[in-house]
Amino acid sequence: MSATVTSGVQRFAKDESRRLVYQAYPHQLAFHGSPLRHRLLGGAAGPGKTYALIMDHLLACSQFSSTDGLQVHTLLLRRTYPKLSSTVITRFREKIPKECYQSFNEQKGVVTWHNGSTTQFGSMQYEHDVWGWQGQWYKIGYDELTEFTFSQWNNISAWNRCPVSAHATKDGATNPIGIGARWVEDLFVKNRPCSEMDSKQRSAYQSQDYGYFPATYQDNPIYANDPRYVANLDAYQDAVSRALKFGIWGVAGGYFEGAWDEAYNVYPAASFEMKPWYKRWLGGDWGFEHNSAIHWFCMDDRGVVRIYREFVDNHHTPEELAEEIARLSKDENGATEKYQFFSLSHDAFAQRHDTNPIGVRMGDVLKRFGIVQPGPSTTDKIGREQILYDFLKGRIKTGVVFNDQTQTEEPVNVARLQIADCCPNAISTIPKAPRDEKNSEEIAGFLGDDALQSIGYGLYQMFGKPAQKPLDVRVTERVEALNVDMSQKMLQRERIIKEEQKKGPHPIRLRRPTRWARN
Numbered sequence: 001m002s003a004t005v006t007s008g009v010q011r012f013a014k015d016e017s018r019r020l021v022y023q024a025y026p027h028q029l030a031f032h033g034s035p036l037r038h039r040l041l042g043g044a045a046g047p048g049k050t051y052a053l054i055m056d057h058l059l060a061c062s063q064f065s066s067t068d069g070l071q072v073h074t075l076l077l078r079r080t081y082p083k084l085s086s087t088v089i090t091r092f093r094e095k096i097p098k099e100c101y102q103s104f105n106e107q108k109g110v111v112t113w114h115n116g117s118t119t120q121f122g123s124m125q126y127e128h129d130v131w132g133w134q135g136q137w138y139k140i141g142y143d144e145l146t147e148f149t150f151s152q153w154n155n156i157s158a159w160n161r162c163p164v165s166a167h168a169t170k171d172g173a174t175n176p177i178g179i180g181a182r183w184v185e186d187l188f189v190k191n192r193p194c195s196e197m198d199s200k201q202r203s204a205y206q207s208q209d210y211g212y213f214p215a216t217y218q219d220n221p222i223y224a225n226d227p228r229y230v231a232n233l234d235a236y237q238d239a240v241s242r243a244l245k246f247g248i249w250g251v252a253g254g255y256f257e258g259a260w261d262e263a264y265n266v267y268p269a270a271s272f273e274m275k276p277w278y279k280r281w282l283g284g285d286w287g288f289e290h291n292s293a294i295h296w297f298c299m300d301d302r303g304v305v306r307i308y309r310e311f312v313d314n315h316h317t318p319e320e321l322a323e324e325i326a327r328l329s330k331d332e333n334g335a336t337e338k339y340q341f342f343s344l345s346h347d348a349f350a351q352r353h354d355t356n357p358i359g360v361r362m363g364d365v366l367k368r369f370g371i372v373q374p375g376p377s378t379t380d381k382i383g384r385e386q387i388l389y390d391f392l393k394g395r396i397k398t399g400v401v402f403n404d405q406t407q408t409e410e411p412v413n414v415a416r417l418q419i420a421d422c423c424p425n426a427i428s429t430i431p432k433a434p435r436d437e438k439n440s441e442e443i444a445g446f447l448g449d450d451a452l453q454s455i456g457y458g459l460y461q462m463f464g465k466p467a468q469k470p471l472d473v474r475v476t477e478r479v480e481a482l483n484v485d486m487s488q489k490m491l492q493r494e495r496i497i498k499e500e501q502k503k504g505p506h507p508i509r510l511r512r513p514t515r516w517a518r519n
Contacts, residue, residue, distance in 0.1 A: 027215035028052040032059060036211040040145065040188040041173040043247030045233060046217030049173035050091045053141045056171070058100065060139050061117040068164040069115030074139040079147040079263050081123040084109075088143050089121050124148065125263045128412045130155045131401045138162035145172030147263070150183040150196035158405045176249045177240065179261040185249045188212045216247050237432060255385065255433045255443045259393035261415070266427055269420040272306065274298060274331070277470055281340045282325070283458020284374065285450045286348035286358055287314060292321055293454035295426065296329070296337075297462070301469050302396055304414060305462070310423040312451060318348075318358045322365035329371055336370050343461035344374035345453060377457035382442045384456030391417035391459060392430070417459075426451045474500050 024032065031041045031052060042049040057074045064072050078084035089109065098104075102112040109121035117138075124130060130152050140160050142148055153170075162168045174184060186194035191207035217223040217233070233245050243252040278301070284294040296309035311328055329337050348359040363373030378384065394416030400409040419426050429451045436444040443452070469477075478496045479489050 022055055024052070024055070025215070025219055027213050027219055028055075031213045032056055034211050034213070035167070037169055037209040038188070039169065039171045039211045039213060040184070041171070041213045041215065043174070043176055043189075043212070043214045043249070044216040045175055045244040046223040046229065047215035047219045049215075050087055050143050051095055053143055053171070053173050054088070054092055054096065057119045057139055057141060058096065058113070061113045061119065062115065064115055064117055064164065066115045069113070069117040071136075071164050072115075072117035072138045072162060073136060074117070074119045074141070075133060075137045076119060076121050076141045076143065077124050077148075078121075078143045079123065080125050083144075083147075084121055084123045092121070124152050126413070127151050127155075128401050128410060131403055131410055133159065134404050135159050136161055136163065138165060138168050140170045142170075142172040142174075144178065145174040146176065146178030146180040146184050147174075148180050149261070150180065150194060153180070153183075154201070176243045176247055177252045179258070181249070181253065182258065189249055214247050217245060237434075239434075240432075253435075254431060255435045256389060256392060256430055259389045260431045261392075262427070262431075264395075264415040265392055265418055265430075266421055267306070267418045269308065269422040272308065272420070274308070275300065275469075277301070277473070279340055280337055281458060281462070282342040282372075282374070283344075283377075283454050283456075283461070284325075284342065285345045285453035285457065286318075286321075287450055288316070290314060291448075291450040292316060293425065293450035294321075294325055295423070295451070295454045295458055297458050299462070302398060303416065304396055305391060305417045305459070307417075307419045307423055307426060307455065307458075309420070310426055310451065310454075312425040318361040319365050322362040325362075326366060326369040326371055329369070338370075339372045341461060342366075342372050342374040343377040343457045345457060346376040346379055348374070349376040375461075378460050380460065381456075384453075384460045385443050387459050388417075388430075388452075388456050426455060430455075471497075471500055474503075 025048065027041070028048060031039055032055070041047075041052055053076060057076060061069065061072055061074060076088055078088055092104075092111070100113075102114055102116075104111050111119045111121075113119070122133065124133070127149055133156055137156075137159055138161075140156060142153070145153070153172075157170070160168050160170045172184070172188075176185070183194035183196050186192050187205075188210050189212050191210060193202040193205045197205065217229065223229045230245075234241055236244065239252045242248050279299040281297050282294065283297060284292065286292055291312050291314045294311045295307050297305060297307055299305050309328060311324055313324075316324065326336070329339075331337050344359050344362070348362070349357045359374050359376065366373055392415070395413035396416050397411045398414050399412035401412055402408075403410050419430075421427070429448060432446075433449065433452055434444045434446060436442050443449070475493065475496050478500070479493050482489050482492055484492070
């Protein structure tokens with residue numbers, strides 16, 4: 001163990017003038033003292049990972065003089081800003097007295113320590129966000145590392161450097177659950193290259209650079225003796241509970257492991273503006289004793305599919321359920337939305353005790369509101385699950401960012417399937433879908449899978465290409481983008497109309513120019 005770090009921990013533990021008492025547990029002390037390039041702390045819930053990461057940066061920065069400290073900058077990351085604020089920044093405020101640093105810029109999330117060195121609290125929600133952290137970072141730490149993808153870990157490596165120290169490190173702390181669980185387990189726990197690496201990266205991988213410092217809630221006496229905390233962990237599904245309590249890797253992965261990434265697949269409902277030309281449709285799973293689940297879909301002109309509304313409830317007759325769908329099927333102006341189809345579970349069309357199936361009864365009510373009548377969905381269960389997996393994992397390029405290191409443009413990608421944060425049932429159901437132990441290619445049936453079925457029905461029946469913007473909208477956008485005066489825009493408009501008409505069959509009605517436009 002590094003004598004410098006050990007003395008640093010002891011010094012801060014005893015320095016009453018700064019009112020910081022850091023009683024590092026053995027696993028935390030081993031983590032702090034390791035000379036390895038990459039260190040991973042934890043593997044379970046509750047051993048004090050976040051606090052240890054913060055202290056690791058404080059201790060590392062405090063080793064420099066006031067002269068060198070001005071060139072020392074560290075970065076502490078969480079996947080999304082809300083989680084950064086509620087965990088890392090909150091823990092910093094709780095644990096680190098103001099006497100231990102010069103200042104904390106709340107708006108920028110930057111701590112300036114007494115020797116002039118800084119620690120930046122940041123987030124990296126999307127993979128292209130990594131290019132926003134180009135610079136020089138003596139130490140980079142990832143809180144809940146398994147929330148990140150391998151590219152978010154790897155692509156920042158060029159900036160993990162410091163002009164006054166050769167011992168720049170990149171570390172993490174985590175539970176064994178998340179989109180990155182497999183690559184983290186490979187690199188740190190199994191000490192082998194991960195599947196995301198190409199041949200060059202595999203050959204360059206050095207297992208001796210990676211150290212794993214496991215700990216569980218039992219290593220933290222505060223939580224080890226807290227029956228309520230243990231009960232909360234026990235409330236999860238068995239595999240997840242064991243992973244969180246004991247840091248067991250590889251047991252909590254569900255069917256959508258590797259595809260479901262909440263940072264990509266969930267979006268704030270208020271951030272999305274529905275355009276009139278977007279395709280819209282419905283998917284639904286009928287139920288009475290168990291839940292009925294209905295989901296509203298749309299697809300924009302880039303091909304991004306969004307689930308923007310959901311209704312999940314039980315004990316509704318077919319007529320009552322249809323009325324609820326009609327009530328919710330309103331746009332921001334109160335008008336009834338138009339849908340291209342409604343894919344409802346096939347069992348809703350089975351003739352059970354009469355010749356008037358549930359789907360038909362719902363359709364009779366929806367027809368009165370001008371809403372498309374439901375049709376029977378596919379019975380291809382594996383196909384539904386595979387298309388949902390593909391859409392969750394799929395990415396669509398929406399732009400580029402510039403990489404200063406390579407002087408190249410890097411893609412800006414978004415998820416092909418995104419779910420609004422106002423759809424909590426869908427968001428909670430997808431990541432816990434278990435694989436069938438007898439057939440790993442499909443999902444095992446589980447209580448509460450109604451939202452999963454509804455989404456699968458809706459996606460499977462999706463057809464055609466993304467809806468194209470209306471011709472007049474495309475022409476207007478191109479004309480407004482011209483960097484010329486108004487008279488030139490009107491002259492160019494006719495040329496643009498002809499070009500756009502060649503792209504689609506829909507004619508455009510020529511608008512009479514206004515008087516001021518002719519002058």
